[in-house]
Amino acid sequence: MRTPEKEGAKRAAAAGADPERWVEEHGDCLYRYALLRVRRPEIAEDLVQETFFAAVRTSSNFRGKSSERSWLCGILKNKVCDYFRKLGRETCFTDLEFLDDELSHKFVPQGFWNHEAGPLEWKPEAEVVMHRTEFWETFRDCLAKLPQRIADVFMLREMEEMETSQICEALNISPNNLWVMLHRARMALRECLEMNWFKEPQQEGHL
Amino acid sequence: MSGEYNPSPEDNPSFLARRNRFQTALVKFIGKRTPKCREVVRILSQSMDSKLSLTMRIKLRLHYLICAWCQRYEKQLHELRKIASSIPDHVDEFSQDTLSSTAKERIKEALRENLRG
Numbered sequence: 421m422r423t424p425e426k427e428g429a430k431r432a433a434a435a436g437a438d439p440e441r442w443v444e445e446h447g448d449c450l451y452r453y454a455l456l457r458v459r460r461p462e463i464a465e466d467l468v469q470e471t472f473f474a475a476v477r478t479s480s481n482f483r484g485k486s487s488e489r490s491w492l493c494g495i496l497k498n499k500v501c502d503y504f505r506k507l508g509r510e511t512c513f514t515d516l517e518f519l520d521d522e523l524s525h526k527f528v529p530q531g532f533w534n535h536e537a538g539p540l541e542w543k544p545e546a547e548v549v550m551h552r553t554e555f556w557e558t559f560r561d562c563l564a565k566l567p568q569r570i571a572d573v574f575m576l577r578e579m580e581e582m583e584t585s586q587i588c589e590a591l592n593i594s595p596n597n598l599w600v601m602l603h604r605a606r607m608a609l610r611e612c613l614e615m616n617w618f619k620e621p622q623q624e625g626h627l
Numbered sequence: 628m629s630g631e632y633n634p635s636p637e638d639n640p641s642f643l644a645r646r647n648r649f650q651t652a653l654v655k656f657i658g659k660r661t662p663k664c665r666e667v668v669r670i671l672s673q674s675m676d677s678k679l680s681l682t683m684r685i686k687l688r689l690h691y692l693i694c695a696w697c698q699r700y701e702k703q704l705h706e707l708r709k710i711a712s713s714i715p716d717h718v719d720e721f722s723q724d725t726l727s728s729t730a731k732e733r734i735k736e737a738l739r740e741n742l743r744g
Contacts, residue, residue, distance in 0.1 A: 439738040443731050451726040452718045461724075468726065469734045473741060493715065531663025535636060538696035539703060546706040550713060556720040559710065577676070578711035584676045603672035610703050 439476050446489050450496050456560075457500045457575060459568065467503060471496040497580065504572060505590045523607060539610070542618045555617060562612035566605055573598060574605035641695040654693045661690040667697045675704055 450471060454464035474495050475482075482491050526537045533539075549555045563571055573591070576582045582590075588598055636644065645651040662670060667690060670683065679687075691698040714721060726734075 439742070440735045443726075443735050443738070447731055447734070448725045449718055451730075452722050452724055453715065455724055456714070456718065456721060465726065465730050465734075469737060472734060472738055476738065476741065527665045531665040532658075533664045533694070533696040535639060535696075539699040541699060542703060542706065546710050550710060550717070553720045556717050560721050575711070578708050579714050581712060599673055599676070602676065603669055606672050606675070606704055606707060607668065609707060610700070613707075 439472055442472060442475065442488070442492065446492050449489065450492060453493065453496060454500065457572075458503060463503070467496065467499045470499050474499070501576075501580070501582075501590065504576065507591075523611070540614055540618060542614070549617070558617045559609075559613065562609050562616065565612060566608060570601050570605045570608075573601045574609070577602060639695065641691075641693050641698075643692045657689050657693050661686045664694060664697055667694075668700055671697070671701050671704055674701075675708065 447468060450468045451464055454467045455461060458464055458467065471492060475492055478495075482488070526534055528534050563574075566574070573587060576587050576590075577584065584595065584598055587593075588595055591598075593601075638644070643650055643654055643657070645654050661667075667687065670679065670687070673679070687697075687701075
């Protein structure tokens with residue numbers, strides 16, 4: 421019997437698509453991206469494999485070699501979103517307590533910033549430091565300190581640029597919960613970047 | 628603690644500080660009529676996801692006059708967004724993890740299997 425998959429695979433072969441070469445050329449990049457999102461290596465591997473399968477099925481839609489990687493990345497992004505969709509129905513949220521009191525020393529009881537602990541100026545700006553590998557290491561470490569679910573919503577919103585309504589639907593959470601989680605994520609990341617990057621003069625030198 | 632808290636001490640980096648009686652009165656006025664910083668940071672986070680009312684936007688502008696910290700906070704939320712949205716371009720710097728060769732082989736094998744049907 422001829423299934424759509426087999427048809428797709430045949431077309432892929434005919435079009436010169438070479439899935440095994442994809443694994444060699446793009447496997448690591450896709451894996452890093454997946455790992456960044458789902459954190460668990462075994463799940464990241466599965467998502468990469470699913471991505472290649474989907475790529476084989478749809479390779480006839482693909483034109484041009486230059487953007488092969490971004491085409492594959494696009495497929496992977498969808499796989500990651502599907503993964504979170506499934507997960508959203510299975511887990512409940514216990515991370516809302518995160519940071520509730522931890523940052524209270526930042527403010528005086530009247531609700532103003534504690535002037536000793538208020539935000540510093542970021543110099544040089546993020547735009548400049550984004551070219552530095554060390555900066556990304558710091559950012560990754562900061563992200564890793566967030567509770568998983570808080571990091572998930574932050575990444576869906578700020579990296580995947582999903583609309584808040586979509587995130588609520590996908591993860592089955594209320595808009596209010598989402599706002600609280602995003603606020604906590606932003607506050608914690610801002611703080612962590614400031615303490616571990618912008619406060620120290622480590623951006624000097626070898627650019 | 629003596630007297631009320633000073634939201635804008637003399638040496639602070641805000642546009643308005645309590646450098647004279649007039650400024651002091653203005654700082655107090657604005658401090659009373661705009662949300663407190665703790666609330667402002669919450670509102671600022673929300674403003675990244677939905678549009679604030681005109682009244683609230685005006686209040687924030689006024690608040691910034693006496694509070695350079697909240698103003699920085701807003702700027703940094705936008706920087707944070709810029710950073711996060713450019714992660715996909717920096718995945719290779721973000722981590723050096725690689726697919727293990729066994730995983731690669733397994734995936735290739737699965738693909739071959741799939742192609743054979």
